[in-house]
Amino acid sequence: PIFIPREAGIDRLDYGFHSQKFARGSDHCKPLSFFDVSVIRGSLSSREVREAVIPVFHTTDFPMNSGTSIVDLPIVNGGLVDRFAHAIQGDILIARVGRNLEEKVCYVREGMVPVSDCIFILRIIDTELRKVVFEYLVSNEGKRWLGACSRGIGARYITRSDLLNMNIKL
Known part of the structure; x- marks a missing residue:
């Protein structure tokens, strides 16, 4: 059993979700929204x-079972890309x-392409924080957190606020 504040239960009454937050702990953690x-x-x-007549990154383009979560994307002409939400280096x-969305996380080593609305782009300027967040998301613990x-039921989803509430251990 775990005990949660009433407000947390009102927001979401999901044991798997709250047990992951509990396991992550709060020592030296800040939510991603803090940064x-x-x-x-x-x-x-x-x-x-x-x-589309130009390359677009979609959920089917994530590397699966390749041992790496780093991708090199094509570089699409800036004028074409600027009209859409797009991924950059x-x-x-x-x-x-x-x-299986918890398995679909990758880091863009190079390139610039539009992205489908089935994907979130997480843009972090601080390179050290970016490294910490990426390593967490591709770790077993991070995958469990995304799943939780x-x-x-069938096509699961995460929200922007879910990502911003993710605890980052400093």
Whole structure:
């Protein structure tokens, strides 16, 4: 059993979610929202991704079972990309929807492409913080946290506020 504040139960009454927060602890932790970060939702629908004449990063493009979570993306002409939410070098991409979204996290080593609306772009200027956040998200603990904070039965999803409430151990 775990005990949570009443307000936390009103927001979400989910044992898996609260037990993960409890396990992470609060010593030297701050929520991601405490830091200077941007969480950007991709802008192209699945239909627009299929019809696009330029490369677009979608949930099917995450590296799976490759042993690495680092991607090199093509560089799409800046004029074409600027109209859409897009990933750039140094961004962390996180699947926003899907059955196994906790497995779909990657770091953009190079490139610049538009991103589908099934993905969050996590843009962190501080390189040290970016490294800490990325290593946490691809760790077993981070995957468990993403799985625990996701909602839904079939096609699970996470919200922007879920990401911003993620505790980062300093």
